[in-house]
Amino acid sequence: xxxxxxxxxxxxxxxxxxxxxSPSTTPAYARLLADKARIFMHQGHFAASxxxxxxxxxLHKQLxxxxxxxxxxxxxxxxxxxxxQQGLLQEAISWCNIALSELHYSxxxxxxxxxxxxxxEVISPIVFFEP
Numbered sequence: 001x002x003x004x005x006x007x008x009x010x011x012x013x014x015x016x017x018x019x020x021x022s023p024s025t026t027p028a029y030a031r032l033l034a035d036k037a038r039i040f041m042h043q044g045h046f047a048a049s050x051x052x053x054x055x056x057x058x059l060h061k062q063l064x065x066x067x068x069x070x071x072x073x074x075x076x077x078x079x080x081x082x083x084x085q086q087g088l089l090q091e092a093i094s095w096c097n098i099a100l101s102e103l104h105y106s107x108x109x110x111x112x113x114x115x116x117x118x119x120x121e122v123i124s125p126i127v128f129f130e131p
Contacts, residue, residue, distance in 0.1 A: 003035060011039045027071055030059045034075050041082050053079045073102035 002017035018036050023029060037052035053075065060072040080095035 002032065006035045006039065011042065015039060025059065025062050027063060030056055030063065030075070031071055033059065034071070034078060037082075038078055041078070041085065046082065046086055049082050050079075053082060068102055070103065073099045076102060 002014045002021070005011070005014035005017060015036065018032055021029065021032060033052055033056040037049045037056060040046075040049035040052060056075045057072070057079065060069065060075060063069075076095050076099035080092045080099060083089075083092035083095055
């Protein structure tokens with residue numbers, strides 16, 4: 001229910017339902033945290049957003065399996081968007097590169113301006129090309 005309210009931009013209702021969910025080490029809870037952090041970002045509560053994004057990323061690292069993961073990539077992308085909104089452009093680009101590395105099978109940036117060479121070598125083309 002919280003995700004539905006989030007998608008309709010009814011953030012207070014979304015936070016209400018999110019608060020009803022017990023923490024767990026699951027992909028669903030990681031997505032909940034990412035949406036919660038995005039709400040804080042939309043509301044201009046950058047410190048709270050950063051804290052929750054960092055919790056989301058830490059949770060993704062605890063989940064079983066060490067393969068590439070589009071939800072983890074989204075968490076890095078959202079963290080990039082937060083840094084950008086805070087005016088931290090270098091940090092934003094760094095988070096973007098981490099997100100790209102999570103989506104692309106072989107991309108390992110050497111500098112912050114590097115881009116993947118083969119756009120077909122990704123785990124989720126839709127996420128990779130999403131604006």
